[in-house]
Amino acid sequence: xxxxxxxxxxxxxxxxxxxxxxxxxxxxxxxxxxxxxxxxxxxxxxxxxxxxxxxxxxxxxxxxxxxxxxxxxxxxxxxxxxxxxxxxxxxxxxxxxxxxxxxxxxxxxxxxx
Amino acid sequence: xxxxxxxxxxxxxxxxxxxxxxxxxxxxxxxxxxxxxxxxxxxxxxxxxxxxxxxxxxxxxxxxxxxxxxxxxxxxxxxxxxxxxxxxxxxxxxxxxxxxxxxxxxxxxxxx
Numbered sequence: 001x002x003x004x005x006x007x008x009x010x011x012x013x014x015x016x017x018x019x020x021x022x023x024x025x026x027x028x029x030x031x032x033x034x035x036x037x038x039x040x041x042x043x044x045x046x047x048x049x050x051x052x053x054x055x056x057x058x059x060x061x062x063x064x065x066x067x068x069x070x071x072x073x074x075x076x077x078x079x080x081x082x083x084x085x086x087x088x089x090x091x092x093x094x095x096x097x098x099x100x101x102x103x104x105x106x107x108x109x110x111x112x113x
Numbered sequence: 114x115x116x117x118x119x120x121x122x123x124x125x126x127x128x129x130x131x132x133x134x135x136x137x138x139x140x141x142x143x144x145x146x147x148x149x150x151x152x153x154x155x156x157x158x159x160x161x162x163x164x165x166x167x168x169x170x171x172x173x174x175x176x177x178x179x180x181x182x183x184x185x186x187x188x189x190x191x192x193x194x195x196x197x198x199x200x201x202x203x204x205x206x207x208x209x210x211x212x213x214x215x216x217x218x219x220x221x222x223x224x225x
Contacts, residue, residue: 034155043146043158043172044206094150103216 004104021076023091117217138207149201
């Protein structure tokens with residue numbers, strides 16, 4: 001069965017620090033990969049997605065992620081975080097048929113002003 | 114239970130019929146969300162319940178969609194007069210007021 005792991009449960013950074021959130025998945029076939037953000041009291045919003053093509057994906061709000069197929073990874077990065085990036089971040093994967101949609105457990109990011 | 118439970122896991126229905134999807138959240142989770150994912154797309158927000166507050170229905174795509182939640186317990190999502198474009202995986206998530214969201218395994222709806 002597919003699974004998604006996120007390396008950190010809670011990350012605490014100061015403003016302007018660089019961010020990298022790890023995501024690894026287990027699935028042998030072709031996958032679609034997503035990062036979602038959930039701000040306190042709000043629903044999930046899509047940050048970025050990878051379906052095919054350039055493995056370096058640019059998303060909203062200055063986020064990017066790199067798909068490394070050999071490592072089954074899709075890590076999220078941002079060069080300089082802001083206080084407003086405080087939220088929970090979810091990595092998700094589904095197979096190329098749109099089935100088996102699986103979320104990681106989430107990483108809470110706290111950015112200190 | 115330990116996780117968010119959704120039922121049925123799969124549902125095939127004829128166009129025009131009504132369907133009801135169920136979500137059992139984690140006990141104590143005040144927030145409950147419904148999303149759907151259509152083939153090749155990301156998640157689409159549908160509706161959000163938070164405690165006893167009025168739900169945020171801003172994501173419901175049409176008046177054929179409705180959802181109920183009694184207190185902080187079970188929620189049902191109802192789709193009336195189903196159409197083929199309603200075919201999707203419907204995901205439920207629950208959380209404490211701040212994050213810690215947990216997703217169910219989804220209901221795959223196929224309208225034929």
